[in-house]
Amino acid sequence: RRPARPQRDLVHPSGTGPYHLKHNPSIRVMQWNILAQALGEGKDGFIRCPLDALNWQERKYLILEEILTYRPDILCLQEVDHYFDTFQPIMTSLGYHGSFLPKPWSPCLDVEKNNGPDGCAIFYRHLRFSLQSAAHLRLSAMMLPTNQVAIVQTLICRVTGRQLCVAVTHLKARSGWERLRSAQGADLLQSLRSITSRAGSQSESASTIIPLIVCGDFNAEPSEDVYRRFSSSSLGLNSAYKLLSSDGQTEPAYTTWKIRPSGESCNTLDYIWYTHNALSVNCLLDIPTEEQIGPDRLPSYHYPSDHLSLLCDVIFREEAHRLT
Ligand code: NDP
Ligand code: CA
Numbered sequence: 286r287r288p289a290r291p292q293r294d295l296v297h298p299s300g301t302g303p304y305h306l307k308h309n310p311s312i313r314v315m316q317w318n319i320l321a322q323a324l325g326e327g328k329d330g331f332i333r334c335p336l337d338a339l340n341w342q343e344r345k346y347l348i349l350e351e352i353l354t355y356r357p358d359i360l361c362l363q364e365v366d367h368y369f370d371t372f373q374p375i376m377t378s379l380g381y382h383g384s385f386l387p388k389p390w391s392p393c394l395d396v397e398k399n400n401g402p403d404g405c406a407i408f409y410r411h412l413r414f415s416l417q418s419a420a421h422l423r424l425s426a427m428m429l430p431t432n433q434v435a436i437v438q439t440l441i442c443r444v445t446g447r448q449l450c451v452a453v454t455h456l457k458a459r460s461g462w463e464r465l466r467s468a469q470g471a472d473l474l475q476s477l478r479s480i481t482s483r484a485g486s487q488s489e490s491a492s493t494i495i496p497l498i499v500c501g502d503f504n505a506e507p508s509e510d511v512y513r514r515f516s517s518s519s520l521g522l523n524s525a526y527k528l529l530s531s532d533g534q535t536e537p538a539y540t541t542w543k544i545r546p547s548g549e550s551c552n553t554l555d556y557i558w559y560t561h562n563a564l565s566v567n568c569l570l571d572i573p574t575e576e577q578i579g580p581d582r583l584p585s586y587h588y589p590s591d592h593l594s595l596l597c598d599v600i601f602r603e604e605a606h607r608l609t
Contacts, residue, residue, distance in 0.1 A: 290587050291577040295568045295598075298528035309445055311567045311598035312413070315357035316500035316557050318455065318541070318592035319348050320584060321364035321403035327396030331591065333544045333581035338589075345371055347589035353379075355570070355596055358410045359440075361453035361500035364590075366393050366403040381408040386421045386434045388455075405453045407436050414440040417448065422476055424454070426468035433457055435473050437480055439495060447496070447601055450481050454501040456511065463509055470503070470511035474518050481520065496563035496601065497522070502555050502592065507536045515558055523561040525597045529569050537572045542582045543591040549582065557595050563602055570596035 322341045325331065331339075338344070345367065352360060360381070365372060368385040376383050384407050391402030409416075417439040424433045435454035442449060454473055456466045481495040497520060505511045507524075515522055526537050540555040559566065572593060583591040 291573055293573060294571050295596075296529060296571045297568050298533065298566055299531060309600055309603075311600045312359065312442070312449070313355065313357040313596065313598050314359045314361070314451075314498055314500065314557060315352065315355060315594055315596045316361050316453075316555055317351075317594040318363040318502040318555060318590060319365065320590040320592065321366040321391075321393050323366055323393035323396040323399040324364065324403070325584065325591075327399070328392060329543075329591070330545045331543055331584060332546055334584050335586070338584060338586045341367070344584075344589045347587075349375060351589070351594055356410075357596065358413045359451055359498070360406075360408040361451070362406045362408075363453070363455035363502045364403045365406040366391070366400050368404070368406055370400070372406060372408075376408050380411050382411050382414075382416065383408045384419060384421075384436055384438065386436050388432055388434055389423060389430075390432050405434055405436055405455055407438060407451060407453045409438070409440055409451070413443055414449070415443060417441050418480075420476065420480060422473070424456075424469040425472045426465050431457065431465065431469060433469055435476070435501075437476065439480065442601075445601060450477070450495045450497045452477060452497070452499045452501075454499070454503075456501065456504045458504045463505070463511075466503065466505050467510040467514060470514045473499075474514060474520065477520060478518075494520070494560070494563075496560045497558070498560075498564070498599070499558040500556070500595075504554050506553055512556075515556075521560055521562055522558040525557040525559055525566050525569060525599075526572075526595060528566050529571065539572070539593075540595065541592045542578060543584075544582050551582075555592055555595055557597055559599055564599045565602050567598040567600055569598075570594070 387402035387404035393399045420437045422435045437452040542551045
């Protein structure tokens with residue numbers, strides 16, 4: 286028998302109390318690279334993961350169980366190669382609106398018996414948000430189109446009437462591609478600046494920027510250029526998971542941990558960025574310990590992907606001074 290799945294706790298960042306505002310309920314955001322089925326079985330070479338644990342007919346329920354345990358208001362996924370036959374119908378029946386953007390040349394297509402290209406997907410809870418506009422982007426680097434994509438949606442919160450811009454992306458993988466990732470990040474930031482700087486609601490001035498959440502597998506450690514670009518951009522973004530650390534300044538030690546024939550990789554690659562003067566983070570789902578992950582690392586019977594899900598609750602900050 287398989288032992289029970291390790292429990293992850295929702296943790297309040299140090300120095301903040303939990304906010305419970307009836308007129309301003311928090312927004313739960315989940316970020317997850319769910320591991321494309323074709324890549325997991327056909328390309329990744331996770332030598333310590335039993336093939337059994339990768340069987341889609343079981344693994345899909347572990348992914349859905351994790352999503353349903355937390356019922357995020359906004360769900361951002363990478364490496365989705367079962368959108369039309371699984372996530373789209375199931376999430377729709379659960380009250381979500383979904384959108385999918387495949388990679389132009391998904392590596393899944395090289396795998397025999399693939400289920401189509403993998404790509405990014407975004408879901409929002411229809412009771413909470415309505416869609417104002419959406420952009421499907423193919424990221425460029427130095428003016429040239431690349432194989433990586435992003436979805437950007439501007440949503441209207443049905444409770445507060447406020448706009449929220451949400452983006453999902455999956456940047457180029459592997460070492461040696463740091464400059465490409467950085468250029469892709471610069472391209473995405475430029476699109477985000479243009480989308481969020483459109484006039485806010487009619488009552489606000491044209492210079493109002495729309496609060497932003499960017500979820501992604503950036504395939505970049507915090508030491509990389511693309512991370513620096515995001516943390517120092519004019520959009521005023523902060524990385525939510527830094528708030529799990531005691532100093533509020535340190536990213537988790539890992540968001541993915543796997544063993545391939547080439548060796549073990551334990552890296553922080555996944556992020557939830559948020560506009561820190563417009564949103565605040567109420568709580569975060571903690572990161573499993575090394576012991577909980579186990580000696581064979583990820584994926585496993587307990588963890589369906591080689592990446593951990595990230596989850597946080599954010600709320601709109603009260604506007605400090607409004608000139609009306
Ligand atoms: P990436 O390099 O971004 O990686 C693709 C996937 O491979 C990611 O999901 C990544 O996972 C995973 N990955 C990362 N490291 C490894 C590893 N060491 N071993 C196995 N898998 C790994 O892919 P691209 O989008 O640049 O596409 C590359 C592939 O796509 C090519 O190999 C080719 O097969 C195909 N391609 C075909 C083209 C054509 O003209 N037909 C054009 C372009 C690409 P994670 O993000 O979790 O690290
Ligand atoms: Ca992968």
